[in-house]
Amino acid sequence: MTVSKTAEKPADATKGRKDAPEGLPEALQLGELSEQLGYVLKRAQLKVFENFLRCMASLQLTPAQFSVLLLVEKNPGRNQTEVASTLGILRPNFVALLDNLESRDLCARIRSTNDRRSHILVLTDKGKAVLARAKKLVATKHEARLKELLGQANREALLEMLSKIANEF
Amino acid sequence: MTVSKTAEKPADATKGRKDAPEGLPEALQLGELSEQLGYVLKRAQLKVFENFLRCMASLQLTPAQFSVLLLVEKNPGRNQTEVASTLGILRPNFVALLDNLESRDLCARIRSTNDRRSHILVLTDKGKAVLARAKKLVATKHEARLKELLGQANREALLEMLSKIANEF
DNA sequence: TGATAATTGTTATGGACTATATCAAATATC
DNA sequence: GATATTTGATATAGTCCATAACAATTATCA
Incomplete structure (x- = not known):
């Protein structure tokens, strides 16, 4: 390695000066990171799951549990292997x-x-009753938030693109 | 609970018949699942990370490691707390x-x-050298695949929507 | 038919990632 | 100068994800 073992903090425009009122901690530059699909995708996914859990707090359903209930309701009579592998x-x-x-x-x-x-x-x-309530919560609190943020047309475009990635990447 | 402890398999149109050439395992219906943002988002994210790891196999860099290198390159001289919390x-x-x-x-x-x-x-x-090679791999193998799949305009729209979700949801 | 292979649900287990509490050293606060 | 805070670090526990292996059952086929 070619770097010295100690180093001065790079001459800083705000924190180093005594006359400045102790500038904020200066957020880092994301740079190319904000253009990386994986990075943005992961952060978005975490936010969505977080919101989902908040919306479902009264029913105590995780995204995975909700998906199982949805799939079993739609496909009653399937065995564990089939349901699990589908998910x-x-x-x-x-x-x-x-x-x-x-x-x-x-x-x-x-x-x-x-x-x-x-x-x-x-x-x-x-x-069935819990799932029905869960669906209402998701629709009114969770997906509604998404529509509010992106608009209906964009929401559909987003889902379509994500599906394409999920199925064809 | 109101269900009996045993049950016949629902009368099946293909598997039950002896004359049919043993129909396929009949894929399950996803139903409303394919409209759930969280579900599609998670599956897309897994596929993208999977592809990223394949593209980076020669450099042995995970998405998290790549993001650290990118961020440190863009913001040299920051300490661990700053870099970690940004990510x-x-x-x-x-x-x-x-x-x-x-x-x-x-x-x-x-x-x-x-x-x-x-x-x-x-x-x-x-x-720096490894990061430079990593960027090239990501651009030519990973992000290129995305452009090929969605087109440039859609790719930008997707990133913008995901950023919005990541920051404002 | 009967021996062998394959499947289903299950347990055990290990690895990766995440989250909290705590610590010593160093610094900030008052 | 006493106290509180911050930084990097360790220990630890919890959650997912992945593989091997097992008993019971079923499929295969010689």
């Missing part, structure tokens, strides 16, 4: 997730009579 | 990340003479 969740990791939903009586595992190895997944009545 | 990384977690970059001689910690508590961060010559 990109590995079978072993899906077990605890389901244990949680089942312990809260939102979802049920039913031993299939066709193939006694597999567990058929179904929403319970409570699960 | 949304907690100070304790930033230590190991820096240990890695420093052990590979890409980045150096220099004890500041102004404030002997803090470590000034600088890229080494090797760090």
